[in-house]
Amino acid sequence: MMLLLAGCGKSSNTVVTGTYYNPSKDAENTAQTVGTEADANDVLDAMEQGTEQEGTSIGADLFLITNNDMQAECLILTQLNSGKQYMYNYTIATRFLDKYGSRMPVSGFDAGRIIRVGEKDKQGRLVEAQISDLAWEYPDVTRYSVDEEHGAFKIADTNYSYDEDLFVVSDGSPLQLSDLTALDTLRVVGIDKKIYSISVTTGHGSLKLVNTSVFDGSYIQVGSKVFAQITGEMTIEIPEGTYTAAVANNGYGGSTEITITRGQETVLDLETLKGEGPKYGSILFAVNVEGAWLQVDGQLVDYSQPVELQYGVHTLTVTADGYDTYSKKLFVNSPEATIAIGMTGESGSSSTTTGSETQSSEAGSSTSTGESADGQAGSLAGSLAGSHSGSSSSGSSSSSSSGSSSTSTGTSDTMSDAALDAIVNEILDDDGESTKSSNSSSSDYLSTLTELLKAIKGS
Template identity: 30%
Template structure:
C-alpha cells in the first residue's frame, strides 16, 4: 500500500514539474515567481491572468488579479470558453496574458466555465506604441495614463515569457490590467535588428528604413526596427541606393549593398531642426519642411526661419556628400532684444556641458560598464561599443543596450542619470 501511494505521489509531482509555457514544452525565461500555489479554493469563481496553458497535461495556470495567488486548474476537450460578451469561442483562442473569469469545481479545481473577463475595472489597450516603462518605480506610462506593475505582471512575446526590460519603443503591445495595475503585456508586433554590409561608399551618409528609422551610417552599427517589410535607402552625397528587406522578430537582417549599383546624383541631404513647431522654413526662397530630411542640390543654399513672436533666423549652408543636421533655436523677440543689450559674463554648467545629438548630457565623470555576458558584442543605441566587459561614458536619458551573444540578440531599455555612482550591468542571466 505504501509503495502504491509513493507511485501516485511521484506521478503527480512529475505532472506539476513538467508544466510548460503557452507553447507546450518550452521553459519560461527571465522570471522566477515565488507566489505559492493555491491548494484550496474558497470560492468557485475568480478572475485572473493566464500565465501558462499546457495542452499535454490539460492544465492552465492563473494568477489572481486580486491578490496574485497562483492556481493550477484542469480542463478537458469538452471545456467551453466564452467571449467577453458571452458568445461561445474555441478554447484554443485563449492565450497567455488574457484576463479571464473562472468558474470551477471546488473539489478538483476542474474548470466549469472560462470566459474573457467582463469584470468591472478590468481593461485592455491594444496597438499600444506610446509607452514608457520605469523600472525604478515599477510604473508603466501609456499615453498620459500612469499604471503600476509588480512581480505578478507577466510579459509575453511569441508565446514565451520575457523580462519587461526587453520591451522596446519599436514594439506594439497589447496591455491588460485591473484598476490601476498592469497584469499582462503581450508583444503584438515585436522588433528585429538590421545591420548594413557593403556600405563603405555610404559611410557618413544616412540610412532610412521605411521612414521609421533614420540614422547617420556608422561602421558596425546595429539598428532596431519593428518587424515587417521595408524599403531601405542609403544616401551619401551624390550616391544613393535602395532595396527591400524583411525584418523578423528577434532576428538579425543583413542589408547587403555590395550587389546594388548606386545611382549618382548631384544632391546632398540635410535635416534642419527647429525648436518652434509652427515655424516657417525657406530654402533659397522655397518653403520646405523643418525637422525632416531634405534632399538638396549640392552647393550653397540660404535658409531662413521665422515664426510669430520670435526673431527671424538666416544663414547660409553648404550641401555636399554626407548627411548634415542643423539645429536652429529661435529666440523670443523680447528675449532677443534683452540679450543684445546685455551679455552675461558667466556660463552655466548646462551651457558648458557636453551633449549628444538628442540633447542628452554626456557625463564627464560617470561611466557605464557592461560586464557580461563575457565576449558578447555590446551596442548602445545601435552604436557598437565593444565586447563585454566594456566601459563607456554615461549619457543621460532613456537608451537601449543590445547584446549579441551566441548568435542571439537581446535588447534592454535603461534609464540613466548623472551624479550618482557609476552604472554596472551584467546581462548574463537575462
C-alpha cells in the same frame, strides 16, 4: 516577477510547476502530479471567498493565463487572489466566452489575459471559461514609462501599480520589464489601478549594416520608420515587419526588401546595393513662388525643367524677395521624383526654413506623383519639405521618445510649415547630429517621422 510558462501534456504523470488541480487525477495519481486532493478542496473552499483590491472583489475564480497549449488542450493559470498555479484541461466541447458572454475561439485565450474559470465536468475539465469583465485591456499601448524603483507603470498620463508577480511575455517567451524598449507595442491587462500582465504585441529587432564604406556619411531609409545617417558598421533597432531599405551616395545606391524579426538581428550588406554608377535622378521642383531662385550645392539651377542630380545628399536653397530663405538637404535615391517647395514668411512672421528632403526611388509601392516608393523614401518627398508633393506615405509606426518612455502619439492637428521644418531639422542638420550607432535607439527618428506623417495627413 512571474515567468512561468509551463507545458501541459495529456498523460496522467505530467508534472506541472505549481499546484495541479484535477480532482479525478489527484485521486488516482497523487504521487505523480504536483498538487493533492487537499489542494483541490482548498480551491473549492476558496471559491466562496474573495480578496478585496481597491474596492474590487478578486474572487478565487479569477485566473491569469500564463500558457495555452492548444495541442495538448490545457491552460496553465495563476490564481489572482493566491498566486497559486493550476492546470486545467479543456475539450472541443468547452465553451470559451468573451467578456460579454459571446462564444469566441480558444486561440483568443492567450497568455496574459484574465479569465473566470466556470463550470467543470466530473474529470475536472473545463466546461466553461470566460474573459473576465472585471479586467480592462489596453491592446495597443505605445506611450508608457516604467518606474521600477516604486513599482509604477504609467500609461499616457495615468499611473498604475504592479508587484513582483507581474507577468511579462513576448511571443510566448517570458521577459523582464527591463527587456521592453520604446519600439515595442504592448497589451496591458489589469483590474482597477493594478497591472497584472504585459504582452508585447509588436516587438523589435535590429538591422546591422556591413560594408558601408561607399555610403558612410550618407543616409539609409527603412520604410517610413527610420531615416538615419550611416556611420561605419552600425546597428539600428527597428519595429518588427517587412520594409524596403534604400541608400544613396556619390552617384551609387539602390534598395532592397528586408524583414525585421522580433528579437533577432538582420544583416544588410550595403555593397550589394551599390550597383553601377554614377546614377542620376531627374528631379522636378515645384516652387509656390514665381521667380524664386533655386540653388543646389551652391549652384543656381534652371528648374523650369527637371534637374539631373547625382544619387546622394545635396544642399537645396531657395530664395525669393519677401520670403524666408528655404534651406534643406535633399536625399536623391531614385530615377525621378517631384519635390514641392512651399515658401513662407511673406509677412515676416516666420524664420528661415531649414531641414531635409527625401526623394523617391523607383519600383515598389507607387506614389501619386508617378514614382514609386522603393524604400518608401519618395513617399516623404513633400512631407519633409514642409509642403505637399502629392506623394503618399505608407502608414506610420508607433514612434518613441528616449529613455524608458515609449512612443509619443504625434500631433493630431495640422502643423504649420515652420513647425514641420523645426521638427525636420531635428532629423538632419548641417552637423549630421542624427547619427544612430549600435548602442543607440532609432526612436527619435521614429517619433519625428510619425509626427510629420500625421501632420501632413491632417492638413
